[in-house]
Amino acid sequence: MNEITFQSLKRNLKKDFSTLKTTRVAVLADSASQMYVQALRGYGYELGINLEVFEADYDQIELQIYDTTSELYKSKPEYIIVFYSSIKLLKKFAKLSLNDKSTFADNHLISTENLYQTIQCQLKCKVIYFNYHVINDAVFGNFANKTNVSYVYQLRKINYELMNLSQKLKNLFILDLNILQGQYGSEFITDNKIYINTELLLSIDFLPIIAKQTLDIILSIQGKFKKCLILDLDNTIWGGIIGDDGLENIQIGELGIGKAFTEMQLWAKQLKQRGIILAICSKNDEVVAKEPFEKHPDMVLRLEDIAIFVANWNNKADNINYIQRVLNIGFDSMVFLDDNPFERNMVRTHVQGITVPELPEDPADYLNYIRTLNLFETPSFTYEDEKRTVQYQEEAKRAVLQNQFTNEYDFLKSLNMVSLVESFNTFNIPRVAQLTQRSNQFNLRTIRYTDDDIQKIANSTDNITFAFSLSDKYGDYGLISLVILKKGGDKTLFIDTWIMSCRVLKRNMENFVLNTIVKIAIEKDFSEIIGEYLPTLKNSMVKDHYQNLGFEGNGGKWNLKIKNYEPKSCFIEIK
Amino acid sequence: MDALEILKQVNNIFIDILDNDDIVLTSQITANDIDEWDSLTHVQLVVAVEKHFKIRFTATEIREWKNVGEMCYSVQKKLL
Numbered sequence: 080m081n082e083i084t085f086q087s088l089k090r091n092l093k094k095d096f097s098t099l100k101t102t103r104v105a106v107l108a109d110s111a112s113q114m115y116v117q118a119l120r121g122y123g124y125e126l127g128i129n130l131e132v133f134e135a136d137y138d139q140i141e142l143q144i145y146d147t148t149s150e151l152y153k154s155k156p157e158y159i160i161v162f163y164s165s166i167k168l169l170k171k172f173a174k175l176s177l178n179d180k181s182t183f184a185d186n187h188l189i190s191t192e193n194l195y196q197t198i199q200c201q202l203k204c205k206v207i208y209f210n211y212h213v214i215n216d217a218v219f220g221n222f223a224n225k226t227n228v229s230y231v232y233q234l235r236k237i238n239y240e241l242m243n244l245s246q247k248l249k250n251l252f253i254l255d256l257n258i259l260q261g262q263y264g265s266e267f268i269t270d271n272k273i274y275i276n277t278e279l280l281l282s283i284d285f286l287p288i289i290a291k292q293t294l295d296i297i298l299s300i301q302g303k304f305k306k307c308l309i310l311d312l313d314n315t316i317w318g319g320i321i322g323d324d325g326l327e328n329i330q331i332g333e334l335g336i337g338k339a340f341t342e343m344q345l346w347a348k349q350l351k352q353r354g355i356i357l358a359i360c361s362k363n364d365e366v367v368a369k370e371p372f373e374k375h376p377d378m379v380l381r382l383e384d385i386a387i388f389v390a391n392w393n394n395k396a397d398n399i400n401y402i403q404r405v406l407n408i409g410f411d412s413m414v415f416l417d418d419n420p421f422e423r424n425m426v427r428t429h430v431q432g433i434t435v436p437e438l439p440e441d442p443a444d445y446l447n448y449i450r451t452l453n454l455f456e457t458p459s460f461t462y463e464d465e466k467r468t469v470q471y472q473e474e475a476k477r478a479v480l481q482n483q484f485t486n487e488y489d490f491l492k493s494l495n496m497v498s499l500v501e502s503f504n505t506f507n508i509p510r511v512a513q514l515t516q517r518s519n520q521f522n523l524r525t526i527r528y529t530d531d532d533i534q535k536i537a538n539s540t541d542n543i544t545f546a547f548s549l550s551d552k553y554g555d556y557g558l559i560s561l562v563i564l565k566k567g568g569d570k571t572l573f574i575d576t577w578i579m580s581c582r583v584l585k586r587n588m589e590n591f592v593l594n595t596i597v598k599i600a601i602e603k604d605f606s607e608i609i610g611e612y613l614p615t616l617k618n619s620m621v622k623d624h625y626q627n628l629g630f631e632g633n634g635g636k637w638n639l640k641i642k643n644y645e646p647k648s649c650f651i652e653i654k
Numbered sequence: 655m656d657a658l659e660i661l662k663q664v665n666n667i668f669i670d671i672l673d674n675d676d677i678v679l680t681s682q683i684t685a686n687d688i689d690e691w692d693s694l695t696h697v698q699l700v701v702a703v704e705k706h707f708k709i710r711f712t713a714t715e716i717r718e719w720k721n722v723g724e725m726c727y728s729v730q731k732k733l734l
Contacts, residue, residue, distance in 0.1 A: 085698070086671065093673075113694055272713035273697055283701050 085114070085283045088121025088290065099129040102297065105156035106132055107140040110164045110280035118290035126294055137278065144194050147201055158205045158297055159198060160254075164280050165212040165234065166269075172230050180228040184236035192244060195251055203532075207252045207296055208245075210238050212260045212268065249512075249531040252296050259288065262451060295456040302519055302527060304457050305434065306408050308350055309399060311417035312361040312368055312390075316344055316380065318442065322367055332377030339442040344379035346446060351384050354464025355455060356406060356471055358387040360398050360415070365390040386471040395422055396429035405478075406471065407581045409519070409617065414454050418442070459513040459530075463557055473554040474582060480553075487585075491650040494551040496586065499654040500595055503537035503544040503561075510558045511546055514578055519617040521579040523610065523624065528576075541566050542575075543599055547592060549583055549651070559583045560592055564599075570606040571638075572596070577610070577624075590647035593628055597644050610637040655733050660726045667702050671695065681723025707733060 081087070106112050106119070116134050123130040133154035135143045140161060143151035151159070172183055195206055216230045223229035238257050245251045260268060263285065270282040281289060298304070313320040317340045318330025330337040331344070351357050357380070361368050368390035372382045382388065387405055389398045395417075403410055411432035417423050418438055427435045439448050477494070484490035503511055508530055515528040528536070536542050547560040560583070563576040574596070579588060600608055610625045612618075625637035628647070665679040672690040685691040691699070700716050703709075703725070709732040719725045 086702075090673065114697070270701070272711065272716060273700070275713045276717060277693065277697060279694075279697060283698060 083122070083125065083287050083291075085118055085286045088118050088125070088287055091121040091124035092117060094124055096124060096129040099124070099127055101129045101131055102158070102301070103131045103133070103154065103156045104158040104160060104297070105135065105143075105151050105154055106160045106162070107135045107143055107151070108162040108164070109138045109140055109167050110162070110274075111137055111278040112162065114279055114283070114286055115162075115281060115289065118286035119293055122287060122290040122294055126298060128294070128298065141194070144197055152201050155202065156204055158207055158300075159202075160207045160209075160293060161194070162209045163211075165214050165256075166274075166280065168211065168234070169214055169216060169230055172233065177228050180233065183233040184240060187233075187237050188240045188244060191241070192248070195248055199250065205250050205252060205300060205529075207254055207293065208241070209254045209256045210241050212256050212265065213238070214265070249529040252300070254289075254292055254296060256289070259285075259292065263288070292453060295453050296458075299456040300458045300516065300527065302516055302525075304412065304517075305355070305414050305455055306412040306517075307356040307358060307402075307406060307414070308347060308455075309358045309360050309402060309413055309415045310347065311415075311419070311422065312359060312363060314418040314442065315416055315438075316340055316347070317371065317378075321371060322363055326370055326375060329371060329375070331371075331375065331379075334377075336442060337377065339445060341377065341379060342446050346449075348379050348384060350455060351468055352465055353457075353460060354467045356386045356468060357384055358402050358406075359385055359389060360395055360402065360417075361390045362392055362395070363390045383472075384468065386468045387475070394425075396426055399426060399430050399433065405475070407584075416449075458516050459509070461509045461513055463510055466555075466557065470554070470556065470582065477551075477553055488650075491586065494553070494586075494650070496549060496551045496651045497654045498550075498588075498591055498651050499548040501546050501548075503533060503546055507546045507558055508533050508537065511561050514558065514561055514580065515576065518578045518580065519615070520581050520620050521584070522615075522618050523577045523621055524575065524613045525615050525618060526576060536563060543572070543603070545592070545595060545599075547588070547595075548654075549586070549588065556580070556583055560588055562592060562596060564596065566605075567609070570604065572600050572605045572608050574608065574610040586651070587647075587649035588651065589624070589628065590649040591651045594646045594649075597639075597641060597646070600641050606641055608639045608641065610639075611635065612637070655730065657726060657730060660729050660733075661722070663706065664703060664722065664726055664729070667706055668699065671698050671702050679722050681721060681726065683722045684720065703729065709733065 106116055112134060116132050120130050120132060133151065133156060135151060140163065143149045172180060175183065191208070198204065198206060211234050213231060213234050219226060219229045223231035226232060241253055245253045268282060268285045269280055273282070274280050310316055318336055319328060321329055331340050347357055359368070369382065369388065371378050372380065387402050389402060391398070399415065409432060410430055414434045414436070415426055416436065416438065423435045423437065426433065434454065436449065436452055438445055481490050484493070501507060512528050512530045512533045515526065519525070537544055543564040543566070545562045546558055548558045549556040559580040561576065561578050562574065565573045565575045567573055596608060610630055612622055612625065614622065626632065630637035630639045661679060661681065665677065668677050668679060669675055672688065672695060674690055677688060685696065700711060704711060707729055709729065711728060715728055719728065
């Protein structure tokens with residue numbers, strides 16, 4: 080794998096961006112941002128995205144944001160990146176009286192919220208705001224912690240309150256420069272002699288790192304993020320080889336270097352808790368491989384944490400193909416960790432799109448290295464995410480049941496499916512928004528919405544919204560489909576959004592949803608329903624969706640006249 | 655390391671960073687003589703020279719060079 084350096088990113092700028100999807104961003108900074116912008120565009124090329132950047136002149140953040148006729152707004156960015164530097168903040172802070180120092184953080188947060196709201200009044204866009212590198216200004220020593228007039232105290236307060244602010248304001252995303260400072264160190268992040276001579280704050284070696292973090296956020300909001308972690312076993316999540324060493328001798332917990340592996344398992348377990356699917360892919364007998372999960376007291380991961388457990392002597396690329404078929408997610412949403420470079424290379428070569436990080440030679444370094452890769456960025460989280468593993472396990476049971484039926488109708492009938500139909504409401508809005516962000520395949524128009532966007536849609540009388548939850552005798556699928564209908568002037572209803580989770584394909588849920596749409600159309604006296612399919616690289620499965628449902632094609636759009644509609648069959652009851 | 659060898663190695667660094675195989679440095683050459691050499695690429699050149707020779711310049715030193723020759727002389731002093 081070629082190393083990415085600032086120089087290599089700059090070389091990318093000369094390459095052909097014409098086939099890449101374009102995203103408009105703006106960069107506002109109070110230090111010189113030219114090289115950051117070069118790194119950003121160059122890294123965009125690496126990750127398959129063409130960033131069209133409006134770069135404001137040096138130190139014009141407020142000027143551009145508060146002037147509603149500014150070039151910033153004219154450039155219509157989808158993302159505005161705001162980078163206030165800690166070093167300039169310290170200069171402002173240093174000049175204040177002690178009293179003003181004590182309210183510095185509060186005032187700064189008010190200004191930040193004002194900037195955000197001003198932007199949101201002009202543009203529907205996301206704001207990516209850098210938090211602050213905590214500078215040890217050496218004014219109070221450790222006593223800085225014991226007084227509220229120290230820069231350290233006020234800055235930590237700003238960083239903490241920024242977290243709360245970003246939870247309140249859904250289109251505000253924080254780029255955590257503070258945590259990067261912890262990983263890389265202040266001396267690495269800034270080359271002082273360069274900064275003093277030029278206003279270029281970030282060092283050349285740090286630029287690729289910060290460019291990637293920025294892109295990780297943007298891409299996750301656009302729906303590109305990892306959903307699954309596939310783990311090897313021997314020397315990856317325990318020390319030694321279970322087949323050779325036996326249960327008592329594999330290193331986890333206090334045995335040998337077991338700590339390194341216990342920490343890996345703890346990390347994986349937390350990923351599972353937040354909704355990442357864990358899979359095992361190991362060259363071992365299945366019974367032998369499962370034994371530590373079942374019997375070893377120091378194992379952190381247990382079988383219930385694993386959505387799919389694959390242990391056999393087949394080639395790992397084939398096994399990962401199998402895992403993909405069962406989970407039905409893209410290879411590009413998977414991460415594969417294996418201590419063996421041969422296995423890593425082989426999977427990288429034969430499985431298109433999967434991320435296979437290199438691992439350091441020493442297992443003691445695994446976790447710290449993995450943390451620098453920022454593999455699991457996400458645009459959203461809801462408490463329901465924790466149930467994802469159980470849902471995949473339930474699905475595996477349904478797959479077994481299905482094999483016992485020779486015909487589809489009898490199988491579907493036997494599931495006793497029931498669907499709860501609701502409009503968008505306070506409780507389901509986070510999950511609705513999350514579905515718009517995550518769904519790539521069964522997604523007719525692929526428009527991504529945040530919680531705030533969905534709230535606005537729900538509040539408007541121009542729209543009719545439906546959220547569908549599904550359950551059957553095996554368990555609860557949760558909220559798996561959503562529809563946003565926009566009322567048109569001439570008794571038409573336009574389907575702005577129709578999304579369904581791939582976990583409920585082949586359940587005739589589409590029929591149930593269409594029946595629901597037509598029912599409300601009749602109630603509200605609409606005569607026609609209009610749908611649209613916007614093709615992307617991932618949603619070709621729904622290109623004939625409207626045709627299959629009996630709509631008529633009409634120059635890019637599809638319409639259905641309500642008058643003679645016959646409800647479509649499905650084995651789903653309304654709850 | 656003698657001055658000529660330093661100039662040769664610095665020349666290779668310029669070729670790499672400025673992405674131009676045709677650059678031939680003499681000690682008289684300044685930023686005015688090379689299209690790609692501007693205030694931004696100057697930063698990259700300084701950092702690349704530091705890394706290559708495993709030296710560090712001071713904030714004052716990087717402002718004082720009037721041409722390639724003076725930069726190379728700074729390098730030579732630090733290698734002694």
